[in-house]
Amino acid sequence: MNDPMNTTFPCKKVLLVDDDDIITTIFRIFAKKQVPDLELLTTNDSSKAFELLREFRPDLLLIDLFMPNLDGMSLVRALRSDPELSTLPVIFFTAAYRDPQLRTMLKDPQVLGVIGKPFSPKEVFAQIAELYREYLKRSVEAEVKEVG
Amino acid sequence: MVEKSSSAGTQSIALLLTDFLPAERAPRADVLADHHHLLSFDLVHTLFNTVPSVVLILNPQRQIIFANRALKGILGLTDLVEILGSRPGEALCCVHAKAAPGGCGTTPWCTMCGAGKALAAGLGGKAEVQECRLATHDGRIALDLRVSVSPVELEQRPYLLMVLEDLSAEKRRAVLERIFFHDLLNTVGGVKGYAELLDLADETERELFTGRLNELADKLIEEINVQRELSAAERGELTLSLEPLDPAEVVASVLRSYERLRVARGKHLHFDRTDKVGLVAGDRTLLQRVFGNMVKNALEAVPPGATVRAGAEQVEHEVRFFVTNPGVLPREVELQLFKRSFSTKGEGRGLGTYSMRLLGEHYLGGRVGYHNGSEGSVTFELTLPVWEGVTLRDGQRLEHGFSAASSIV
Numbered sequence: 001m002n003d004p005m006n007t008t009f010p011c012k013k014v015l016l017v018d019d020d021d022i023i024t025t026i027f028r029i030f031a032k033k034q035v036p037d038l039e040l041l042t043t044n045d046s047s048k049a050f051e052l053l054r055e056f057r058p059d060l061l062l063i064d065l066f067m068p069n070l071d072g073m074s075l076v077r078a079l080r081s082d083p084e085l086s087t088l089p090v091i092f093f094t095a096a097y098r099d100p101q102l103r104t105m106l107k108d109p110q111v112l113g114v115i116g117k118p119f120s121p122k123e124v125f126a127q128i129a130e131l132y133r134e135y136l137k138r139s140v141e142a143e144v145k146e147v148g
Numbered sequence: 149m150v151e152k153s154s155s156a157g158t159q160s161i162a163l164l165l166t167d168f169l170p171a172e173r174a175p176r177a178d179v180l181a182d183h184h185h186l187l188s189f190d191l192v193h194t195l196f197n198t199v200p201s202v203v204l205i206l207n208p209q210r211q212i213i214f215a216n217r218a219l220k221g222i223l224g225l226t227d228l229v230e231i232l233g234s235r236p237g238e239a240l241c242c243v244h245a246k247a248a249p250g251g252c253g254t255t256p257w258c259t260m261c262g263a264g265k266a267l268a269a270g271l272g273g274k275a276e277v278q279e280c281r282l283a284t285h286d287g288r289i290a291l292d293l294r295v296s297v298s299p300v301e302l303e304q305r306p307y308l309l310m311v312l313e314d315l316s317a318e319k320r321r322a323v324l325e326r327i328f329f330h331d332l333l334n335t336v337g338g339v340k341g342y343a344e345l346l347d348l349a350d351e352t353e354r355e356l357f358t359g360r361l362n363e364l365a366d367k368l369i370e371e372i373n374v375q376r377e378l379s380a381a382e383r384g385e386l387t388l389s390l391e392p393l394d395p396a397e398v399v400a401s402v403l404r405s406y407e408r409l410r411v412a413r414g415k416h417l418h419f420d421r422t423d424k425v426g427l428v429a430g431d432r433t434l435l436q437r438v439f440g441n442m443v444k445n446a447l448e449a450v451p452p453g454a455t456v457r458a459g460a461e462q463v464e465h466e467v468r469f470f471v472t473n474p475g476v477l478p479r480e481v482e483l484q485l486f487k488r489s490f491s492t493k494g495e496g497r498g499l500g501t502y503s504m505r506l507l508g509e510h511y512l513g514g515r516v517g518y519h520n521g522s523e524g525s526v527t528f529e530l531t532l533p534v535w536e537g538v539t540l541r542d543g544q545r546l547e548h549g550f551s552a553a554s555s556i557v
Contacts, residue, residue: 020334020338021410021413022334022335022337022338022341022360022364022410023334023337023338023341026338026341026342026345029345030341030344030345030348033345033348034348045451066330068448068449095329095330095333095334095337096330117333117334117337118333118334118336118337118339118340119337119340119341120340120341120344121341121344121345122344
C-alpha cells in the first residue's frame with residue numbers, strides 16, 4: 001500500500017459525506033497536515049451533498065452508508081441519474097462494510113470500493129490513493145482500447 | 149364514517165367505510181360452522197399442530213377459524229375457541245387493533261402493516277410474504293414477524309392460510325449489529341483517529357486531542373450502558389431506584405448534558421420554564437434517558453440554527469415533559485413510530501422511539517406520545533402522574549424526608 005505522505009496524492013479534490021462530525025473533523029485535520037495538496041471538503045448533512053457536488057466539482061466522493069435524511073446508497077443511485085454527476089467515482093466509507101446491499105453497489109464501475117471503519121486516517125488516505133490510481137489506470141486503458 | 153348496506157352472508161351490521169380492508173365480519177354461527185368443517189379434515193390440524201410457527205386459517209372476512217397449537221402457546225390460551233372469530237391483530241393484542249370500530253385491518257396504521265398488505269394480496273387471489281412489526285397494547289411485547297398468506301380452497305370454500313414466523317431474535321441480532329456495533333465502531337474509529345493525530349500534534353493540539361479522546365471514551369461507556377439497559381428492560385430485569393424528582397431539575401440536567409454534545413453544535417436548546425410543576429416519582433437515570441432520547445432525536449432532526457424547545461409543565465394531576473422541534477413527521481414515519489426495528493435513519497437503524505415507549509410506559513408508568521403541531525413543529529412528550537399530589541410552589545424546595553429508594557421490577 002502506498003504511503004500518501006511519500007507520493008503525490010492522485011486526486012486533487014474530494015468530498016467526504018459522513019453524518020459523524022468526529023470523523024469529518026479528523027479527516028480535515030489529517031489531510032491538512034499530511035496531504036496538503038488535497039482539497040478536502042466535508043459535510044455531515046447528506047441532503048446538502050448534491051448542492052456541494054455541483055459547486056465543488058470533486059474528483060471523488062467518499063461517502064458513509066447509514067445517515068439520517070439521505071443514506072449513502074440512495075444518494076449514489078440518485079447521482080447515477082444526474083447527467084452532470086453520473087460518472088463521478090465513489091468510495092463507500094462505512095462500519096457496515098459487510099452489508100449485502102453494498103455488493104450490488106459494487107457492480108457499478110464508478111464505485112471504486114469500500115473502506116471499512118474503524119479506521120486509521122493514514123491507512124484510509126493510502127487506500128483512497130490506491131483505489132483512485134487503479135481507477136485512473138482502468139480509465140486510460142479503456143480510452144486506449146477505444147482509440148485502437 | 150359512511151354507512152353502507154351489508155352484503156348477503158355477512159353479519160347484519162352497518163358496514164363502515166374504512167382506511168384499508170373491509171370491516172364486515174361473518175356471524176358467530178358461520179365462524180363456528182367453518183371451524184367444525186375444518187376440524188373434520190384430520191390432516192389439517194394434525195399437520196399444522198406439528199409446525200412450530202403460528203398457522204392460522206381465516207375466512208374471507210379475515211376472521212380466525214382455525215389456529216394451531218403454536219398460537220395457543222404464545223397467547224397462553226387454554227382453549228382456541230376464545231379467539232375464534234377475531235382477526236389476527238386482535239388475537240395478538242396489536243396496539244392498533246382497536247383504533248377503529250372495524251378492528252384489525254381497517255385502521256390507518258393497517259395500511260403500513262405487512263400482515264395487512266399480505267392479507268389484501270391473499271384476498272385478491274395472490275400468495276404474498278411480508279414482514280410485520282407488531283407492538284402489543286401494553287407496549288411490552290414487540291414482535292417482528294414474517295407473514296405468509298396464501299388463498300386456499302377446501303371443498304369449494306375459500307379460505308386464507310396465514311403463517312406467522314417470529315423474526316424477533318433475528319431482527320434483534322440485526323438491529324444490535326447494525327446500531328450497536330456500527331455506532332461503537334464509529335466511536336472506536338474516532339478514538340483511533342485522534343490517537344493517530346496525537347503523533348502529529350503540536351502542544352496546543354495535543355491538549356485538544358486529549359480532550360476529544362476523553363469525550364469519546366465517555367461516549368463509548370454511554371453506548372454500552374444504553375444497550376445493556378435496553379436488553380435488561382426487554383428481559384424484564386431492569387431494576388429501578390424510585391425517588392421523588394423535580395421535573396425542572398431533570399429537564400435542566402438533560403439539557404446541560406446535551407448542550408455540550410456535538411449533535412447540538414450550532415443549534416439552540418431552549419428551556420421553556422414554567423413556575424408550578426409537581427414532583428414525579430421515578431428512576432432518575434431512566435427518566436433522563438427517555439427525556440434525553442427525545443432531546444437527541446429533536447436535535448438530530450433539525451439543521452444548524454434551529455431551536456429545540458424542551459420543558460415540563462403540570463396539567464391537572466400529571467406532569468408533561470415535552471420536546472418540540474421545527475419540522476413535520478411524514479405520515480409513513482408517523483405510522484411506524486415506536487416499533488422495534490423502525491428508524492427514520494434507515495431499516496433496522498434505530499431503537500430511540502421504541503426504547504422511549506418501553507422505558508417510559510412499562511417501567512416509569514407514564515405515557516409516551518407525539519403530535520405534529522399546526523405551526524410546523526413536532527412534539528414528543530412523556531406524561532407522568534404527579535407524585536402523591538405534592539406541588540412545588542414558586543421557588544419552594546423539596547424538604548420532605550423521603551425514605552430510601554425503593555425498587556420495582
